[in-house]
Amino acid sequence: xxxxxxxxxxxxxxxxxxxGPAGSGKTSALNQFVRLAKADGKHVSITATTGLAATHLxxxxxxxxxxxxxHDELPDRFADNVAxxxxxxIEKTDxxxxxxxxxxxxxxLDMVDEACRLVREEPDKPFGGIQVIMSGDFFQLPPINRAxxxxxxxxxDSEAWRELDPVICYLDEQFRQNDAxxxxxLTALRSGDLRRRHAEALLDRVDETSEGSLEITELHTVNIxxxxxxxxxxxxxxxxxxxxxxxxxxxxxxxxxxxxxxxAPAALSVKQGALxxxxxxxxxxxxxxxxxxxxxxxxxxxxxxxxxxRSGKVVTMQPDGWELRDGDKKRASISQIPLRLAWAIxxxxxxxxxxxxxxxxxxxxFVEGMGYVALSRVRDLDSxxxxxxxxxxxxxxxxxxxxDQSLRSKASDDSSRFDHLSVQAxxxxxxxxxxxKKAGSSGWAEKIEKMRETHPNAYRPWQKDQDDQLKQDFQxxxxxxxxxxxxxxxxxxxxxxxxxxxGEDVIQ
Numbered sequence: 209x210x211x212x213x214x215x216x217x218x219x220x221x222x223x224x225x226x227x228g229p230a231g232s233g234k235t236s237a238l239n240q241f242v243r244l245a246k247a248d249g250k251h252v253s254i255t256a257t258t259g260l261a262a263t264h265l266x267x268x269x270x271x272x273x274x275x276x277x278x279h280d281e282l283p284d285r286f287a288d289n290v291a292x293x294x295x296x297x298i299e300k301t302d303x304x305x306x307x308x309x310x311x312x313x314x315x316x317l318d319m320v321d322e323a324c325r326l327v328r329e330e331p332d333k334p335f336g337g338i339q340v341i342m343s344g345d346f347f348q349l350p351p352i353n354r355a356x357x358x359x360x361x362x363x364x365d366s367e368a369w370r371e372l373d374p375v376i377c378y379l380d381e382q383f384r385q386n387d388a389x390x391x392x393x394l395t396a397l398r399s400g401d402l403r404r405r406h407a408e409a410l411l412d413r414v415d416e417t418s419e420g421s422l423e424i425t426e427l428h429t430v431n432i433x434x435x436x437x438x439x440x441x442x443x444x445x446x447x448x449x450x451x452x453x454x455x456x457x458x459x460x461x462x463x464x465x466x467x468x469x470x471x472a473p474a475a476l477s478v479k480q481g482a483l484x485x486x487x488x489x490x491x492x493x494x495x496x497x498x499x500x501x502x503x504x505x506x507x508x509x510x511x512x513x514x515x516x517x518r519s520g521k522v523v524t525m526q527p528d529g530w531e532l533r534d535g536d537k538k539r540a541s542i543s544q545i546p547l548r549l550a551w552a553i554x555x556x557x558x559x560x561x562x563x564x565x566x567x568x569x570x571x572x573x574f575v576e577g578m579g580y581v582a583l584s585r586v587r588d589l590d591s592x593x594x595x596x597x598x599x600x601x602x603x604x605x606x607x608x609x610x611x612d613q614s615l616r617s618k619a620s621d622d623s624s625r626f627d628h629l630s631v632q633a634x635x636x637x638x639x640x641x642x643x644x645k646k647a648g649s650s651g652w653a654e655k656i657e658k659m660r661e662t663h664p665n666a667y668r669p670w671q672k673d674q675d676d677q678l679k680q681d682f683q684x685x686x687x688x689x690x691x692x693x694x695x696x697x698x699x700x701x702x703x704x705x706x707x708x709x710x711g712e713d714v715i716q
Contacts, residue, residue: 209623211237212633214377217626218341219244223334225309225374226343227615229398230584231384234343235560238305241341251300254533256307268532268539270306272465273297274320280358282319287326293537298327301338308559309344310608313351313360314369321368334372342374346608346615347398348559348577364611375626378619384562387588397580400609402602410583414594418565423483424593425500426552427568427582437552445479450511451707452476455700458532458540465540466532471557472544478503478513485550486517488530494523498561500550509669511708513545518564527667529655555582565591573601580604664696670705678702679709 211233218224218241226234245252254267271277275286275294283289290298304324306312321335328336346362353359363369385391389409396402418424428434442449454474456463467474471487478484482503486495494517495501501517507524516522525545532540555568555578563585570579579601586592659666665674674695681691688699695702 209377209379209619210381210633211240211379212637213623213626213630214379215241215244216629216633216636217375217377217622219248220626220629221339222626223340223372223374224342224377225615226341226377226379227345228379229382229394230345230348230581231382231562232379233381233383234345234379235307236383237379238307238341238343242305245303250302252303252305253297253301254305254307257311258308267305267307269465270312270320271316273304274323276316276319276323279319280315282322282326286323290323290327295327297537298324298336303339303341304335305341305343307343308348309342309363310346310348311344311351312363313353313358314363314366315358315360317363317366317368321366321371334368340372340374346611347604348581349556349575350577350605350608352575362607362611364614375622376615376619377622378616384584385587387590390583390586390589390592393589394580394584397583397602397604398609398612400604400606407602409589410594410597413589413592414596416593418567418593423502423551424565424567425483425485425550425563426595427555427558427566427585428552429555429570429572429574429578431554433569433572434552434554438549441551442477442479442482442549445481447479447481449477449479450506450513451704452527452545453700453704453707454542454544455527455698456540456542458538462532462540463542466530466542470530470542470544471548472530472542472546473548474544476545476547478547478549480505483550484513484515484547485553486515486525486546487548488528488546490523494521495519496562498558498563500564507669509671513547515547558582558585561585562587563591565593567593567595569595570601571596571598573598576600576603576605577608659698663692663698663701666696666698666701675705675709678705682706682710 214224214226214237218226226237228234242252242254253273255270255273256267257270275290275298276282324336324338325331325333328338330336334340342363351360351362382391385394393402393406393409396406426437428437452475454472458466480503484501484503486499486501487497489496499517499519501515501523503513504516504522505514506512507514513525514522515525525547527543528546530542531538559581564587566582566586568582570582573579579597582601583592656667678691678695681694686694688702691702692699
């Protein structure tokens, strides 16, 4: 199915499973649908099974949104004890999006369904009458069953799935891979039909060295390997280390939840020559989530890093923002330079990214689907360099294969059933609908202006006289609050500047 038809089906009010191979444009289709649905005045709640996936779409976890938390079943008198704010969000929601649906247990989808019916007082309607859009690929990471917890399987085994009976929108276009050899391997992995030629093509990439001087990001399966590589490589660079501390708003528990989902570290340390990765899409399309570049300098007035990306674009990286939203409510925000060190990242955190090239170590792959996720990050086989691979990396879930066959069959029927909407899809392509701007919504520039109502110099370059005043007043005993008020800047910015002048330990 084409993206355009899938979007029209979702806009028609049908509950949907949006699926397809890695790189088929699921997130892009979701983003377009959300924009158009909001333009039609719909209240859209964006959730995902993990905080990381939720951040890509600007939402929250489905566990938090529904109020089910970490429970394995709904507590007694659940509806009576739901907080007022949570109740309002669930009652007001017209469309519920659940991304990375492959990682949600069947019983948890049933719990979300029951919670919605109880809160909305619509016991006879699936999810209390909310339109549900699930998105994901069952060949990617599965639900994890932990010892001591209730055991479950994929959501297709849930009662909620059977009652909802979602339309299957199986995207079949490929927007990432441009190499028939790699597409053939990934297709064979999905179908469980990996042949000798596929294995040999992968083994040919083991110990293959890259041409030229470009450094290549490594994908590893465990965090400890990633952290060790990045810190070792940074330490090997000469020059001063520059650190950027994040600035946050919101209650501590919400900030903590958001921080676990933001790929930019709370304290980002870089040097000139550091290999870095953008961890958010640029609104001006100067870089994308996953774009690789090198820090070539620092802006004199702000010390912001200047990055030369592989595309050839040179960008002064300014702080960007992430939000934890709960329906229409903003619970927390983080402002940070949207970069992370890129000599190595985990396979899990690479989900959703497109990498120009990657050196991948799959010798410690420990779950089905991990190899598929890693190998599908690159566009072609020639940009893939394998450090090693084990048998687990070549496995996908046999249950996922059974599910896929069933989904493809139903998707074919559903595509025919809704083919009449193709006409509307074609019309929309030539006359796109612009989303209406809601009161109170804003881009980053407007957020900065809002910030400047309290801190007039927020994100403005530091002038010499301001620096002199900062150092003098601090040495005379002024507190962070005093300095913030005197200089018109957020306390986090004051702290970062003091650390630049006096060292990391200046503020305890």
